[in-house]
Amino acid sequence: MGVSIRDVAARAGVSVGTVSNVLNRPDSVPEATLERVRSAIAELGYVRNDAARQLRAGRSTTVGLVVLDARNPFFTDVARGADDEAALHGLSVLIGNSDEHPERELRLVSHFEEQRAHGLLISPIGDDVARLREIRERGIPVVLVDRTVAGSGFSSVAVDDVHGGELAARHLLDAGRRRIAYVGGPAGLRQVADRAEGARRAVAAVDGASLDLAAVASLTVAEGRTAGERLAALPAAERPDAVFAANDLIALGVLQALALAGVSVPGDVALIGYDDIDFAAAATVPLSSIRQPSRRMGATALSILVEEAADPSLAPRDVVFEPELVVRASTGG
């Protein structure tokens, strides 16, 4: 069908091995031959066949990145960081979206395994890493992103979400709020649980403070909106005076619903999110949030992956970044 390395060789009057050398080790080929082969390539419009190359090499030059929500700017930032770093190693990053569905996650993981991916960056949904272990045993290194799984033996890059949750709740308490609602879900997501745990600790340290949990099905604007509607529908006396949303998308949804219902933010309800995505600062009421170094997380995860790919015997490493409170108008700042 297409033009192969063999055609190029014939045209240039050399052997296939030489063409391959021109392609991969141009330094080892004298100028004259280089020139001849290169013009043959140009004349024939030869394009390397990556499938054949990978088959030979045994592994691909692609790194899989499995995220919970490809539309969440937090993850696009992580991806960007990983991509930048990958470019330095001659790799490229492929983004797969699990959408918080375990079966989609499995499918993606299998897909990357069939591709013989160079490695896998994943933000797993549950704690069941059995499948990931298989993958690693078959030679594909795995690095966990945005969370750790205790004792799993996988390297990870994450943020101290318990601390982040604590920062957020304490900020609300410092602002004089006492009845805090935590809007998050699904409960199976470790990030969601950790942030709640942090909030719980902060609340426990203050007399007369309480924490309510409002579960949502996923970390999206739409879910935040319906949660916000529920809150707005409560009689004012029962309504919390502060909301801590498990991420900014939910916070934005809550904000929309409250605004629509005439509930003032931060007057009636203080609101804080998590992730500090770009859009947080541009919200109806600029949103306080917890910032994570998303881009750096992606880059770090990828470089760990590269090291483990080169030497699978490396001991797993857990990198934990510290979250940072960003105060804006939604909490009265």
Added chain:
Amino acid sequence: MGVSIRDVAARAGVSVGTVSNVLNRPDSVPEATLERVRSAIAELGYVRNDAARQLRAGRSTTVGLVVLDARNPFFTDVARGADDEAALHGLSVLIGNSDEHPERELRLVSHFEEQRAHGLLISPIGDDVARLREIRERGIPVVLVDRTVAGSGFSSVAVDDVHGGELAARHLLDAGRRRIAYVGGPAGLRQVADRAEGARRAVAAVDGASLDLAAVASLTVAEGRTAGERLAALPAAERPDAVFAANDLIALGVLQALALAGVSVPGDVALIGYDDIDFAAAATVPLSSIRQPSRRMGATALSILVEEAADPSLAPRDVVFEPELVVRASTGG
């Protein structure tokens, strides 16, 4: 290295051809054999090698999608639509980000060509489609997304941006505004130019109305912010009374800058964006915008691509969707 189809065959006591049949045409294999081969696969932990499969097949089962900005929710929506449709055909979509850089675009295109992609969806930066022609001649179908290139011979899926620009500007004029600023760039992007052209037409139809162009370097929040700062710094008498931003990200940036400078939206300046991304409704002042059926565009582009991949002789098709005005508070709606 890994477990191959040959190992499975040996274990199950059949030939490689039979294993391949079990994998690809299970109907043609009797139950007993099926069972035997399947358990051999399970026992050995066999995983198909996609590189080998693709090498044999001559083309991959991946569709490349090259976008101008992977972080722009408009494009993530397009990708989502394409992805959904791709799943129906057993394909998967790979997103590449050109970031409006022609050289990055070229690199991505080459990458997909080396992969022998099943096809290419692209939102090209300039009008120079020579490279895309080459690609197609070598057997990879190409469909243009979010814009057309007249006479290029490529199928395309787009929105009538001239009409969209007209809708936006006319809406501002209907609201009584007369001095409109169009914030957009780079000028090389067809979408940017078309929307400006539409605005020009609308303005030309109204006595005493004027249109100023404010160029920005890229379609991002940050660029919008600096443009907004420039506008806010003008003496009130010279300041436009309405801004039409080339997309919502820019509009959000403009909005932030104006708010910070104490310029009221829509009091002093009415503001409208383009794309109607999710965050538009959640902005400081909910943003009027021009909606595009982004998800449907992605799905349509992909299905055209599949048809052309099956029959390369098909005549190119141009699908044009109509944009829709969405009125919110930022224009006084």
Added chain:
DNA sequence: AGCGCGGGATGAGACGTTTCAGATCCGCCG
């Protein structure tokens, strides 16, 4: 003249899959 050396070039596998022409087996018909 004989020898060793080294830069260049060669070309035969091997990677793992799919395909496909042909072999094998079995029941059944004439």
Added chain:
DNA sequence: CGGCGGATCTGAAACGTCTCATCCCGCGCT
């Protein structure tokens, strides 16, 4: 009992690349 059609299975070839052991050749040295 020979032959036949269909179901089932086989195994070699081919896809395009890279690697590596080998070969070639010219040159300087003894």
